[in-house]
Every structure is written in structure tokens, then in C-alpha cells.
Amino acid sequence: MSMHTTAEWAHHAASNMIQAQDTQSRAHHQNGRSRSAHAGAINDNLMMYRELSHAMQRKVGNSHRIIEMLQKRADSLENSIHQTTASLSSLEKALRAKDAPLQLCNWRSEQREKRPLREQVRDPVELALEEEKATLMDTQRKLKEAMRRTKAAINDLRHGLHDCQADIEQKMQALSVDEMCLRSTESSMNRVLERTPPPTGSGPRSPNSIKQKRHQVALMESTRNEAERQRLAERGNRALAAREEAARALREENSRLERHCEQSANEAFSKSERRLQERVTENQNMRRRLESELRETQHRIMETKTTMSETKYQIKALEDPMDLTATCASLRKQRAAREGIVDPVSTTLQGHRMTILTAQQDLLLHHQNEKTNLQDLSQRREQLKEDLRDKTMALHIDLNCLTHEVVKLNGQSWTGINKSKASRASQADKTWVPGAVAV
Secondary structure, three states: OOOOOHHHHHHHHHHHHHHHHHHHHHHHHHHHHHHHHHHHHHHHHHHHHHHHHHHHHHHHHHHHHHHHHHHHHHHHHHHHHHHHHHHHHHHHHHHHHOHHHHHHHHHHHHHHOOOOHHHOOOOHHHHHHHHHHHHHHHHHHHHHHHHHHHHHHHHHHHHHHHHHHHHHHHHHHHHHHHHHHHHHHHHHHHHHHHHOOOOOOOOOOOOOHHHHHHHHHHHHHHHHHHHHHHHHHHHHHHHHHHHHHHHHHHHHHHHHHHHHHHHHHHHHHHHHHHHHHHHHHHHHHHHHHHHHHHHHHHHHHHHHHHHHHHHHHHHHHOHHHHHHHHHHHHHHOOOOHHHOOOOHHHHHHHHHHHHHHHHHHHHHHHHHHHHHHHHHHHHHHHHHHHHHHHHHHHHHHHHHHHHEEEEEEOOEEEEEEOHHHHHHHOOOOOOOOOOOEEO
8 A cells, every 4th residue: 555645746756856956056056156266267367377477577677687787887897996906006016116216315315425524514415315215205105005095995896896796696596597487487377378268258356355455465565575676786786886986086096196206206306416416516616616726725835935945045145244244343353452442344343243133033034934834835735635535525426326326137226327427427527437336
């Protein structure tokens, strides 16, 4: 016997169909939502692909621009280092160029210390040599200080170049990674497009507001980071440019310093040369005066000797009249007593004797004065000769100073004769013999 009625049977079938229809409806709506989700997912994925591709392209472009900027700066730094190194070499050459003038200046001072004691006066030559030495030492000090600053600038530029090259290397490595990612992204996007082309008639879904906000916050943060990266690169570039500008200004200052030092050294050397020439001329004039005075003294000596001979002759000539008066006086004493009066003859004999005695005393006094004068003249002559010898020696020393120059021979500095100067100097004194003396 059956367990269900016809109504129950119909109701159960109807219930199954209603449930099936409800399930079909839910499945239909779900399929629609799924297809919509498929299209949205594809569109969202493609949109993010494009956004990622654009972001990578911008990043790659920015990296190329920054690397190009830094590479230009690195090339400019290398050029600045080369120019600054050349400036340093020029300073070193200028410093070495001051060695020879300073050696010659010191040699001249040492030579002039060998002058005789009476010739060791603080003359304009000595002052000029002291001034030249001070000028040369001051130029050496300034050049050494400039070399110190230039070396520091070169080290600063080299450190900047090292940092710049390291930054370029890091950015090149990051660029290669980004370019590889960009290629991979474009390849992946093309495969996605080939595999699942974007559905027609459907646009991107409205993004979830929370997710969109989070994405925008992250995008802004990453954009700030990229902007900061570019600012740091540009700021570093400007800092390196400032170093280059400082190095350029230093090179210009070095050039001005070299010209100033060269001019100062040349002026000091020329002044010493002029003072030496003036001293030689002054010495020559003084020697000519001494020679003239010596000749006059010698003439007076000869004249005095002649006069002394004549005086001695005159003194000798008074002996005969003196004997005559004495003989006559002695003979007249033998007269008879009546005739032994003081007559005019006796008076005249006495007067004659007194005249002879007076003349003899006067001549003896003159003779003594003549001997004193002769002794004084001889002494003055010797003093003039000694003074002339000293001034001649001083002249020879100054002529040596005037005609010598420092030369390099077998790696050693020597003072050697300048033939053209020696030819002119030999006209000042024929007895001068030039020679080379080691420094």
C-alpha cells in the first residue's frame, strides 16, 4: 500500500522545482557577478600594468637624466683635477726657479763679507741684497702656502670624484635592475593581453575606497622618495660644481701669485744689480782719487827729498865761513896790546859769525821739519797704498758678484762666470781675474 498521496507527490515535485529554480537564479546572478569580476580583474590588472610601466619608464628616464648629469660632472671633475694638478706643477716649478736667485744672493753676501775690514760698510748693495733675500724667501713662503692649498683642493676634488663615481655606479646598477624590471613588465603585460584580451564594453571597476586611499598614500610617499633622490643628486652635483668653482678661482689666484712673485723677484734682482754697478762705479771713482793723491804724495816726497839735499848742502856750505870767522878772530887776538882794540873788523867778524850761526840754526830747523814731513809723507803714502789695495780688493769682489750666476753642473749648483758681463767688467779693472766658485 502506497505511503504518499497524489497531492503530496505533486507538492514534493513542485518544491524540488522551486528550489532548483532558486538555485539556478542564484547561480545565474553569481555567474554574472563573476564575469563582471573577471572583466574588472582584467581591467584592474591591465591598468596597474600600465601604471607600473609608466612609473618604471619615468624612473628609468629620471635615472638616465641623473646619471648623464653626474657623468658630465665626473668628466668635469677629472678635467678640473688635471688643470689643478698642472697649476700645482707650475707652482712647484716657480718655487724651484727661486732657488738659483736665492743661492746667488747668499753667495754674493758671503763674498762681500770677505772684503777688508775698512770696506765692510753697510752700503746700498748690502741693503739691496738683504731686501732681495727677504723678497725671495717671502715668495717661497707664499708659493709653498699656495701649493698646500692646491694640494688640499686636488684631494677635495678627488674625493668628490670618487663619491660621484660611486654614486654613478650605484645608480647604474639600480638602472639596470629597473630596466630589466621594465622589460619583464612589458613582456608580462603583452602575454596577459595575448592570453586574456580586455573585455569589450566594460570599464574598470570602482576601486575600494580604503584600498584606493592606502594606494594613494603609498604613491605619494614613494613620489616624495623619488623627488628626494633627485634633489639629493642635484644638490650633490651643485656641491661638486662649487668645489670646481673654488678650484678654478684657486688656479687663477695661483697664476696671479706666480706672476707677482716673478715680478717681485726680478725687480729685487735688478735692484741688486743696479746697486752693485753703482758701487763699482763709486769704487772706481774713489780709486782714481786715491791714485791721484798717491801720485801727488809721491811727487811731494821726491820734492822734499830734493829740498833736504839742498838744505844739507847749504848747511855744509856754512862751514867755510864759520871756519874763516873763527880763524880770523883767533889770529887777530895775536895783535899787539895797543892794537888789540875792537875795531870795525872785529865787529864785522862778530856780525858775520852771528849771521852764519843764525842761518845754520834756521837751516837745521828746516832740515828737521823736512825730515818730519818726509816721514809723514811716507806714512801717508803707505796708508794711501793700503787703502787703494783694500778698495781694489773690494772692487774685485763686487765685480765677481756682478758677473757671476748660478748654473747647474753634474747635478750640483755652481756660480759660474757670465762671459758677456765679464767682458764689460774687465774694462773696469785690467787686474781683475774672474773665476768660478762653488756654492
